Amino acid sequence: MQVNLHETWQIGPVEIPSRLVLAPMAGVSVQAFRRQGRRFGAGLVCSEMVSCAGLQHGNERTLGYLRIAADERPLAVQIFGSDPAVMAEAAAMVEAAGADIVDINFGCPVKKVTKTGAGATLLDEPDRACRVVEAVASAVSVPVTVKLRRGLENGSRACLSVGPRLVEAGAASLTLHPRSAKQMYTGTADHALTAELVSLVDVPVVASGDITARARAKTVLATTGAAAVMVGRAAQGNPWALREILEGEGVEPSREEVVAELILFMRETVRELGEHRATGFLKKFYGWYLGRGRFPRAFKAELTQLPTIAEVEARLFAAVPGARFPLARLEEDLPQSDEVLLDLPISIYGGG
Numbered sequence: 228m229q230v231n232l233h234e235t236w237q238i239g240p241v242e243i244p245s246r247l248v249l250a251p252m253a254g255v256s257v258q259a260f261r262r263q264g265r266r267f268g269a270g271l272v273c274s275e276m277v278s279c280a281g282l283q284h285g286n287e288r289t290l291g292y293l294r295i296a297a298d299e300r301p302l303a304v305q306i307f308g309s310d311p312a313v314m315a316e317a318a319a320m321v322e323a324a325g326a327d328i329v330d331i332n333f334g335c336p337v338k339k340v341t342k343t344g345a346g347a348t349l350l351d352e353p354d355r356a357c358r359v360v361e362a363v364a365s366a367v368s369v370p371v372t373v374k375l376r377r378g379l380e381n382g383s384r385a386c387l388s389v390g391p392r393l394v395e396a397g398a399a400s401l402t403l404h405p406r407s408a409k410q411m412y413t414g415t416a417d418h419a420l421t422a423e424l425v426s427l428v429d430v431p432v433v434a435s436g437d438i439t440a441r442a443r444a445k446t447v448l449a450t451t452g453a454a455a456v457m458v459g460r461a462a463q464g465n466p467w468a469l470r471e472i473l474e475g476e477g478v479e480p481s482r483e484e485v486v487a488e489l490i491l492f493m494r495e496t497v498r499e500l501g502e503h504r505a506t507g508f509l510k511k512f513y514g515w516y517l518g519r520g521r522f523p524r525a526f527k528a529e530l531t532q533l534p535t536i537a538e539v540e541a542r543l544f545a546a547v548p549g550a551r552f553p554l555a556r557l558e559e560d561l562p563q564s565d566e567v568l569l570d571l572p573i574s575i576y577g578g579g
């Protein structure tokens with residue numbers, strides 16, 4: 228079966244220009260990550276999960292800042308919580324901030340979230356889950372989507388009974404990560420379940436889990452009937468994976484390109500999170516960008532020890548002076564900051 232990843236598809240009235248979606252990832256999906264994802268071909272990007280209670284209280288300590296820039300749209304903002312009224316209120320704030328889609332997290336397996344009755348726990352409470360979707364869908368005019376896991380326990384098929392009910396309650400699309408919450412990120416994503424879900428609902432389904440290369444993406448699209456594939460871990464520090472999946476261009480980036488993308492990412496993240504928060508936040512990205520055999524292990528380790536981002540940048544330029552040229556080109560091509568539409572607080576922890 229021929230699969231065209233460049234096909235446009237829709238969630239409600241929102242047009243999505245490719246069948247590749249960048250996954251929401253807590254502690255990863257900052258604006259720099261989302262803008263980069265769009266540049267490398269993702270048709271839709273998503274914020275990390277945002278606490279609806281955090282939005283309601285505007286708590287600066289647990290909240291970061293979400294900026295929605297023109298060049299990251301279409302953009303979904305994901306919220307989590309278990310109280311329908313609070314979720315509805317949060318959704319209205321997200322819509323007002325300029326999100327094209329409000330996504331609801333029914334997949335997070337992390338205790339901190341599930342013990343509050345939110346995330347994947349809602350798969351065991353389908354009535355409440357439906358009330359959440361109904362409340363959110365009636366609070367906003369943009370499409371409401373849901374991201375879910377297969378269920379709580381290993382082997383669970385809860386997504387197949389809950390999914391169609393969520394669609395009845397107003398979900399315009401479902402994303403399935405077919406692992407159980409108990410599995411966390413171990414084992415494999417069972418996309419046979421994605422195919423079953425596709426056959427049960429008449430809204431687009433997005434397949435999430437273990438999509439790391441073009442061949443896998445095409446197989447999952449062809450065998451499940453999903454509208455799109457979602458890519459998460461494979462794109463961490465590696466936007467070239469998105470290009471490979473979309474275009475089939477499996478060319479390893481040069482050291483200059485890698486360092487230019489990393490420094491752009493660092494600069495944008497400092498603007499977004501501030502120097503202090505960005506310093507710790509960025510450490511994992513050094514390994515992600517410079518790993519995959521691109522740079523020696525000792526170099527990555529050295530960068531994580533440097534106390535300031537300015538020193539990391541200087542060290543990177545000293546190692547790869549030629550990175551200045553591709554970096555200048557990238558910065559030139561970025562839209563001006565007046566294209567940033569709005570700031571909104573978001574939380575920083577989670578999963579799904």
Ligand SMILES: Cc1cc2nc3c(=O)[nH]c(=O)nc-3n(C[C@H](O)[C@H](O)[C@H](O)COP(=O)(O)O)c2cc1C
Nearest residue numbers: 250251252253276404435436437458459460578579
């Ligand atoms: C670090 C990390 C954070 C995540 N945070 C979220 C999140 O905030 N919301 C969500 O729905 N899923 C979250 N996920 C799950 C991913 O969106 C995705 O479904 C999962 O990683 C499987 O896809 P992959 O194999 O392409 O990584 C997270 C995953 C990781 C690895």
